[in-house]
Amino acid sequence: MLDRALVWFKRDLRVHDHAALAATQNHHDALGLFIIEPEWLQSRECDSSHVDFALGCLSELRTELALRGMPLLLRVGSAIDVLEQLHAEVGFSHLLSHEETGSGWSYQRDLNVAAWCQSQQVLWQEFTQTGVVRRLRSRSGWAKRWQSRMDAPLVLPITDFSAAFSLVQPDLPTLASLGLTPHGKTLQAAGEKAAQQTLQSFLQSRGHNYRKAISSPLTAEDGCSRLSPHLAFGTLSMRTVHQATEATIASTNDRGLAYALRGFAGRLRWHCHFMQKLEDEPGIEFNNFARACDGMRENDFNQDHFAAWCAGRTGYPMVDACMRSLKATGWLNFRMRAMLVSFSSYHLWLHWREPGLFLARQFLDFEPGIHWSQMQMQSGTTGINALRMYSPTKQAHDQDPDGRFIRRWLPELARVPLPYLAEPWKMDDSVQRMVGCIIGVDYPAPIVDEKVALKLAKDRLYGLRQTTVARLEAAGVHTRHGSRKSGLPASGQDRKAKRAATPPNGPSPQGDLF
Numbered sequence: 307m308l309d310r311a312l313v314w315f316k317r318d319l320r321v322h323d324h325a326a327l328a329a330t331q332n333h334h335d336a337l338g339l340f341i342i343e344p345e346w347l348q349s350r351e352c353d354s355s356h357v358d359f360a361l362g363c364l365s366e367l368r369t370e371l372a373l374r375g376m377p378l379l380l381r382v383g384s385a386i387d388v389l390e391q392l393h394a395e396v397g398f399s400h401l402l403s404h405e406e407t408g409s410g411w412s413y414q415r416d417l418n419v420a421a422w423c424q425s426q427q428v429l430w431q432e433f434t435q436t437g438v439v440r441r442l443r444s445r446s447g448w449a450k451r452w453q454s455r456m457d458a459p460l461v462l463p464i465t466d467f468s469a470a471f472s473l474v475q476p477d478l479p480t481l482a483s484l485g486l487t488p489h490g491k492t493l494q495a496a497g498e499k500a501a502q503q504t505l506q507s508f509l510q511s512r513g514h515n516y517r518k519a520i521s522s523p524l525t526a527e528d529g530c531s532r533l534s535p536h537l538a539f540g541t542l543s544m545r546t547v548h549q550a551t552e553a554t555i556a557s558t559n560d561r562g563l564a565y566a567l568r569g570f571a572g573r574l575r576w577h578c579h580f581m582q583k584l585e586d587e588p589g590i591e592f593n594n595f596a597r598a599c600d601g602m603r604e605n606d607f608n609q610d611h612f613a614a615w616c617a618g619r620t621g622y623p624m625v626d627a628c629m630r631s632l633k634a635t636g637w638l639n640f641r642m643r644a645m646l647v648s649f650s651s652y653h654l655w656l657h658w659r660e661p662g663l664f665l666a667r668q669f670l671d672f673e674p675g676i677h678w679s680q681m682q683m684q685s686g687t688t689g690i691n692a693l694r695m696y697s698p699t700k701q702a703h704d705q706d707p708d709g710r711f712i713r714r715w716l717p718e719l720a721r722v723p724l725p726y727l728a729e730p731w732k733m734d735d736s737v738q739r740m741v742g743c744i745i746g747v748d749y750p751a752p753i754v755d756e757k758v759a760l761k762l763a764k765d766r767l768y769g770l771r772q773t774t775v776a777r778l779e780a781a782g783v784h785t786r787h788g789s790r791k792s793g794l795p796a797s798g799q800d801r802k803a804k805r806a807a808t809p810p811n812g813p814s815p816q817g818d819l820f
Contacts, residue, residue, distance in 0.1 A: 344383070490634075527639075618715075623702060
């Protein structure tokens with residue numbers, strides 16, 4: 307068979323620092339492939355906004371590859387069916403791709419592709435693109451391996467591919483042709499060029515107030531890096547971001563900027579740290595880290611509470627404003643994401659799986675490894691992390707003291723006086739009538755009593771953590787997934803698994819992380 311390589315693009319939609327593309331120089335010729343898989347479209351975590359963003363990335367990628375002489379094929383179908391058809395059409399001896407730590411459907415897909423390649427005598431070569439280590443035996447030394455990977459030279463893009471054939475490339479599909487409904491979100495710009503521009507604007511100016519800006523949904527909108535969708539879809543490599551950040555820190559004379567970016571650089575490590583958890587234990591997408599928690603919430607799931615939370619109609623303004631903002635834009639800063647999960651888990655006592663699927667569809671930057679690790683950490687089912695129970699009232703006062711964010715996303719509260727905005731149910735009837743916001747009519751009354759709900763949650767969870775079974779299990783969870791001291795930023799997370807709960811909070815990035 308002709309020495310032809312097929313570059314299988316998945317979540318690596320770029321030409322720079324792309325090891326699989328660079329490896330084509332060792333072959334006679336090559337072509338690229340992206341598969342729009344029904345398993346992805348039909349998965350419960352997929353949203354049409356994800357597909358829309360991917361199509362935008364692919365449009366630019368196809369152009370960039372064409373300028374270099376490589377056709378990029380887009381096929382709709384299951385991976386094995388598409389590979390079978392292409393193998394018959396053009397023949398290829400090598401399949402080149404990056405490793406992927408993805409959802410359960412993609413994990414099973416890759417197992418099937420590996421078996422197919424073996425049966426067809428196709429050599430499948432997978433390259434690393436993050437700090438996640440396949441078949442990791444121990445967490446000890448992981449941080450040093452991460453550092454070594456991120457400091458390695460960037461892979462330079464090939465400027466001229468050798469394509470000995472031409473193929474008809476139809477137009478990109480549309481959401482409608484794929485049977486998807488419009489998402490209605492206002493998304494970030496897609497593609498590698500937009501990713502590079504976003505990175506540079508953050509490193510050169512927007513990142514100056516990063517440490518102060520990340521907590522409030524008002525300041526985080528511009529003060530966070532906004533790189534998370536680009537890392538999730540691979541329009542930037544983690545190594546590119548790491549090295550550009552370190553270069554800026556080393557070269558700048560602005561001590562404030564250097565200080566801010568050093569905090570950002572530390573969170574890049576945590577990004578891969580959380581992804582490693584899913585790589586090591588794929589079952590955490592579906593099952594509690596700590597199996598001592600099994601049945602604690604699953605058997606007591608309130609669908610009405612879940613529906614109100616999804617709709618942004620809980621009666622707690624900061625929760626509702628954050629949910630409505632997320633549904634409109636596909637993005638929310640980390641602290642507010644954590645608050646949403648905390649509220650669903652502790653106030654509403656909802657098991658993390660269904661809220662996690664809903665949020666996965668809302669987050670444009672959905673990254674399975676980070677997402678499911680964080681869903682469990684923020685809901686208290688890891689067995690080793692501190693229980694972070696956010697008060698939505700306190701968060702409103704701390705992160706939106708002027709009420710601008712709440713008023714923007716909850717127009718029904720536009721005329722509510724600021725002293726009542728975080729707790730509008732405390733308005734007298736006369737004030738409600740005066741401002742045109744009747745609680746229970748124009749805006750819902752609180753779905754639960756915060757103090758009562760949190761006391762019940764604390765009693766249940768802390769009680770469980772005191773049991774011998776939970777304590778013994780925590781040690782095992784820490785051994786498999788806990789962070790080590792070898793180079794990672796200092797944190798209160800994952801310490802002393804022998805204790806039932808970890809001490810104060812440390813950095814805990816989610817998909818948005820930056």
